[in-house]
Structure formats: structure tokens, C-alpha cells
Amino acid sequence: MSAPAVALVVTPDFSPFHLSVPCILFGEKIAARKLFDLKLCGITPGTVNAAAGFSVVATHGVEAIATADIVIIPFWHSVNERPPQVLLDALVAAHRNGAQIVGLCLGAFVLGYAGLLDGRHAATHWEYEHDFQRLFPRAQLDINALYRDDDRLITSAGTAAALDCCLYLIRQRVGSATANQIARRMIVPPHREGGQAQFIAHAVPQTTQDxxxxxxxxxxxxxxxxxxxxxxxxxxxxxxxxxxxxxxxxxxxxxxxxxxxxxxxxxxxxxxxxxxxxxxxxxxxxxxxxxxxxxxxxxxxxxxxxxxxxxxxxxxx
Incomplete structure (x- = not known):
């Protein structure tokens, strides 16, 4: 059986951390063997720059999304900016063809702009709860979840929750034993209890106007x-x-x-x-x-x- 194809979408001003998580977990070295066929995809092939001074080379364009089993959007640089329509159309088509579409952290906003989350459960970083609900009122946001999976649409909370989400996908595809082995090599728990509620700053007013x-x-x-x-x-x-x-x-x-x-x-x-x-x-x-x-x-x-x-x-x- 061929390895599942993973299209990792690199967008301008990407977050190096969010990009590195699926690069490591779906790459060859951490598992010591090739479990996934990972491709870096840009809107067009070529060099893509991060805001922090990093750059990567996307060897494929959005056309690779059509043949992927898993499509990962690791980040989106501006929640109020609509992504290019060619990317949104490619995500919709890939999901229609049976692919899992993954939005890590603010990557969930890209799935929202594509209309994929209408009527679906979703997660994103707790700080962007109100932005998400304003932009995508038909989505059912679970602000406590580390990640949510609804009909092959997987979204995660912020930053480190990308690890939880990617390990979840690996468990689905290759089993718990392999996922646990990868987690041990990464020095992270294979599954975390609780959700992002433990990290949300619950404000209690110190004083009021009364x-x-x-x-x-x-x-x-x-x-x-x-x-x-x-x-x-x-x-x-x-x-x-x-x-x-x-x-x-x-x-x-x-x-x-x-x-x-x-x-x-x-x-x-x-x-x-x-x-x-x-x-x-x-x-x-x-x-x-x-x-x-x-x-x-x-x-x-x-x-x-x-x-x-x-x-x-x-x-x-």
C-alpha cells in the first residue's frame, strides 16, 4: 500500500513553528521510515517567505492538493484577509474527493473562508474566538477543544495544539503504537487530557464604574x-x-x-x-x-x- 499523500500548504508570512510541526511529524526521520508522502505546496511553486526572516521552497503548487489524502493549512497570517480563491477552490474540491482538510491554529480561518466549516464543529486559538464567530457565524466553534474532527475537517487550537492534532491524524492512519513511538521521540505526550480552557485568561474585573x-x-x-x-x-x-x-x-x-x-x-x-x-x-x-x-x-x-x-x-x- 502506498503512503498517504500529505499536501502541506505554505502561505506568505507563514509561522515557522506551525509549518515545522507537520514537517517533522509527517516526515521520514522522526518515524525512521517513510509513513507519508509529504509535499510542500505554495499558491504557486517557488520560494515562500515567513515574517520572521525564514524562507522555504514550495516544490508544488495548488494542483498537488487535488491528489492529496491529507491537506494541511498550518497557519494564516491575517484572520481578516480572505485567502486566494484558487486555494479555497482547491480545498473544497479536495474535500469533495475524500481528502482530510486540516487547519492548524489560524489555519482554521482558511477552512472557514472556503465555506467548509458551515454547520461543522471547529476549533481555533482561544484569543481569536470572537473574530472566528464574527466571520463564520454558521460554524460551531468549540473554544475549549485542542482539536475537532467533523466529517474529515480537522481544526486545532493554537501553537502546541498542532502537535496534538497531527498525532491524532497519525493515530488514525498508522495506529496508536506508531503514534506513541513518534510522540516519545518528540518528548511529548501522545494524548493530552483537558482542553485549551486551562490556558484561557478568564478575566475577573478588579473594579467597575459602580x-x-x-x-x-x-x-x-x-x-x-x-x-x-x-x-x-x-x-x-x-x-x-x-x-x-x-x-x-x-x-x-x-x-x-x-x-x-x-x-x-x-x-x-x-x-x-x-x-x-x-x-x-x-x-x-x-x-x-x-x-x-x-x-x-x-x-x-x-x-x-x-x-x-x-x-x-x-x-x-
Missing amino acids: ARINTLIAHLRDNLNQPHDLDTLAALASMSRRTLTRHFIKATGQTVADWIAVERLRRSQALLEGGDLSVEHIAEHVGFRSAITFRQQFKHRFGVSPSEWRKTFRGQA
């Missing part, structure tokens, strides 16, 4: 480990429950309960990363009724357990 809400927020932060109910907080702010709820949402964009939950989780992240308290003590310190509730809410929001978070961001159990 002085009374600011006073209440300061009180909540100073007493985060205590139970809070809306009636008591409303009295503290000299408001009715209904008025407090309306003002709090207007000032912070969240309900009181949601704000408290997010702030407790944010505080717990700092303690996991910078201290030696046990998970049970952290749960108590930030105001969760039990360590079980803390673990459940942490896992629900970030996709990993508190212990896994500590291992990721401190390098220890």
Missing part, C-alpha cells in the same frame, strides 16, 4: 471563604435583591453567584501554582463547601483536575 458594586466586590474578596447569600449582600450594598442583581450584572457582566464562583476558582489557581496547600485545604480556603464540589467545578470549567493543573503549571504533583 462605586457600590466596587465596595461589595472588595468585601467578597476579603471574605471569599465565607458563605454568601443574596439577601445579606443586598443589605450590605443598601439595595433590594432585584436592584443588586441588575446593578451587578451591568457592572461585571455576571450574576453575583457566577462572579463568586469564578473568583473562587481564580484564587484556587493561584494557590495551586504558588503554594503547597493540599487540594482539600485550598477548597476550604476559597470557600467551597467540600473538596468534592471544588474538584467538580474546577474540572467542569478547565477540563482538568486541580492536581493536573498543579502538575501542568508547577511541574509537580
